[in-house]
Amino acid sequence: MARTLDAATRKALEERLRFYGELGLTEFYRRPVDPSLIVECESEPIDDAVISIAPHTVAEVVEEPRPETSVQEDQTIPPRKPFPAAPQVAAAVPxxxxxxxxxxxxxxxxxxxxxxxxxxxxxxxxxxxxxxxxxxxxxxxxxxxxxxxxxxxxxxxxxxxxxxxxxxxxxxxxxxxxxxxxxxxxxxxxxxxxxxxxxxxxxxxxxxxxxxxxxxxxxxxxxxxxxxxxxxxxxxxxxxxxxxxxxxxxxxxxxxxxxxxxxxxxxxxxxxxxxxxxxxxxxxxx
Ligand code: SF4
Structure with a gap:
């Protein structure tokens, strides 16, 4: 039977994910688990394949093959599409x-x-x-x-x-x-x-x-x-x-x-x- 995350646990989890994000650890892959142990959130469901906290993972992460490994075991982040370039530098203002x-x-x-x-x-x-x-x-x-x-x-x-x-x-x-x-x-x-x-x-x-x-x-x-x-x-x-x-x-x-x-x-x-x-x-x- 699925369990539900209470608000405090969810907040603690979000803070921990943000903490890892500051370190540059941005993707977390979940190993296959017994369906009976899957935890459900009170609001939005968490994607089964990847929990992504980085600012640039929307629509980009899904294009990558995802190894079934934890971030602790694989610190390498595969290359991503380039982000939009900053506009041309403007003329200097006095x-x-x-x-x-x-x-x-x-x-x-x-x-x-x-x-x-x-x-x-x-x-x-x-x-x-x-x-x-x-x-x-x-x-x-x-x-x-x-x-x-x-x-x-x-x-x-x-x-x-x-x-x-x-x-x-x-x-x-x-x-x-x-x-x-x-x-x-x-x-x-x-x-x-x-x-x-x-x-x-x-x-x-x-x-x-x-x-x-x-x-x-x-x-x-x-x-x-x-x-x-x-x-x-x-x-x-x-x-x-x-x-x-x-x-x-x-x-x-x-x-x-x-x-x-x-x-x-x-x-x-x-x-x-x-x-x-x-x-x-x-x-x-x-
Ligand atoms: S683009 Fe406009 S609405 Fe969006 S964060 Fe910046 S100031 Fe706010």
């Missing part, structure tokens, strides 16, 4: 005009209904910070605090990001912070490809205006849409990539670091790469 250029992008966003995420949002969370920042952080999307305030990274993860920025010897108002999507996904789920591809066009325009010297992708979703391909996060960290004309460093999302503080050391190593590229030295510890 520093004095960047604030007004960003304002124009915000006006273009308007009361946006271009993707399904608009239905659940309270506020659109546009990028925030210096229009002339040398360093820009890109996260995944707003959470509850951001949705309420309309400002990126203001919750607990935002506090940690502030600490990370301070550790680099910078002030938050000296950097620019944005997300792949500007509306909060329901239940803080990972944005769907259609949502991320639609909204990231505004992200790319902000990057074109600010022209940071270094971009830091916070987490797998930001890395995926900035690089235009999906790879395990572990394989992307620790080196310098490129987003068009900008150096790109990939590290963990602060929300992930809150769940697993042991990885802060790794994140700090990534930020030191960014600091090296910017010619920054860490301030002495107080």
């Amino acid at each position: 520093p004095a005009d960047r604030v007004s250029a960003l304002r124009l992008i915000r006006e273009d966003v308007g009361d946006c209904t271009r993707c399904a995420l608009h239905t659940g949002r309270t506020k659109i969370v546009f990028g925030d910070g210096s229009a002339q920042a040398r360093l820009m952080f890109v996260g995944e999307g707003p959470g509850a605090d951001e949705d309420a305030q309309g400002i990126p990274f203001v919750g607990r993860a935002g506090q940690l990001l502030n600490n990370m920025i301070a550790a680099m010897g910078l002030k938050r108002e000296e950097v620019y912070i944005a997300n792949v999507v500007m509306c909060r996904p329901p239940g803080n789920r990972t944005p769907e490809p259609a949502e991320a591809n639609t909204c990231s066009q505004f992200l790319f325009r902000q990057i074109d205006v600010v022209r940071p010297e270094v971009l830091v992708a916070l987490g797998a979703t930001a890395a995926t849409y900035l690089l235009g391909q999906r790879q395990p996060l572990a394989g992307l960290r620790g080196r310098v990539h490129g987003f068009r004309e900008t150096k790109l460093i990939v590290t963990y999302h602060p929300a992930f670091l809150l769940r697993d503080p042991r990885q802060k050391k790794e994140a700090w190593a990534d930020l030191q790469i960014a600091m090296h590229e910017l010619g920054l030295k860490a301030p002495p510890r107080a």
Whole structure:
């Protein structure tokens, strides 16, 4: 007889899947099981063949042959179709005009209904910070605090990001912070490809205006849409990539670091790469 997942178990399972997603582990194959042991969900059924949490698996995963193996046994993610390329880089905006250029992008966003995420949002969370920042952080999307305030990274993860920025010897108002999507996904789920591809066009325009010297992708979703391909996060960290004309460093999302503080050391190593590229030295510890 089939069992039913209670809400707490389902939430814990979703959080664990998201946790693995931050690590770049994005597909989970279920071994054949006794039908009597199959667990049913209270709401949407889970696909029998694959539980996919990555932002890019819709319609793409099904084309792959699926080995009957657990992700622990097979860490290799097969190649995927390329994602839509970021639009051509726009002409440089003079520093004095960047604030007004960003304002124009915000006006273009308007009361946006271009993707399904608009239905659940309270506020659109546009990028925030210096229009002339040398360093820009890109996260995944707003959470509850951001949705309420309309400002990126203001919750607990935002506090940690502030600490990370301070550790680099910078002030938050000296950097620019944005997300792949500007509306909060329901239940803080990972944005769907259609949502991320639609909204990231505004992200790319902000990057074109600010022209940071270094971009830091916070987490797998930001890395995926900035690089235009999906790879395990572990394989992307620790080196310098490129987003068009900008150096790109990939590290963990602060929300992930809150769940697993042991990885802060790794994140700090990534930020030191960014600091090296910017010619920054860490301030002495107080
Ligand atoms: S997430 Fe972006 S594209 Fe989608 S409705 Fe919000 S602002 Fe528009």
